[in-house]
Amino acid sequence: MIIHLATDHAGFEHKQAVAQWLLHEGFTAIDHGAYEYDESDDFPDFIALAAAAVSKNPQSECAIIFGGSGQGEAMVANRFPYVRATVLYAQSDEIVTLSREHNNANVLSIGARFLSVDVTKRQVWEWLQLHTQLEERHQRRIQKLDDITNQLHS
Numbered sequence: 001m002i003i004h005l006a007t008d009h010a011g012f013e014h015k016q017a018v019a020q021w022l023l024h025e026g027f028t029a030i031d032h033g034a035y036e037y038d039e040s041d042d043f044p045d046f047i048a049l050a051a052a053a054v055s056k057n058p059q060s061e062c063a064i065i066f067g068g069s070g071q072g073e074a075m076v077a078n079r080f081p082y083v084r085a086t087v088l089y090a091q092s093d094e095i096v097t098l099s100r101e102h103n104n105a106n107v108l109s110i111g112a113r114f115l116s117v118d119v120t121k122r123q124v125w126e127w128l129q130l131h132t133q134l135e136e137r138h139q140r141r142i143q144k145l146d147d148i149t150n151q152l153h154s
Contacts, residue, residue, distance in 0.1 A: 003028065004029075009040075051079070070110050083107055084145070
């Protein structure tokens with residue numbers, strides 16, 4: 001699995017730590033920036049690159065994106081077809097599990113101001129290990145999301 005990473009200045013430290021850790025764990029990670037801490041950067045510039053990559057291969061690639069709250073970053077990511085971004089800004093195995101089991105989320109947006117780097121790594125690990133086996137009702141709902149996307153882009 002290819003994991004795309006992106007952040008703004010508020011999540012920079014988290015992205016750097018998670019990127020290094022993912023590589024150490026044997027994952028393939030592609031870093032879409034920010035590449036240096038710049039308090040005046042704009043998160044859409046970086047998040048859009050990661051989301052576009054996932055949009056092209058939504059079944060086999062995913063992204064972990066970072067920001068202060070993760071909210072704006074998820075909003076950017078969810079504008080791309082077939083991207084299903086969920087926000088995590090509190091330590092919660094339930095949020096992580098439900099994001100995959102009910103929504104087959106392929107982007108995890110981390111609120112770095114609310115999570116330590118260690119908690120972030122643990123939650124990312126849990127998220128990546130979940131293999132989605134969607135119930136029919138969840139698959140039906142995801143299909144409806146995809147249908148809306150197809151209508152908007154046709």
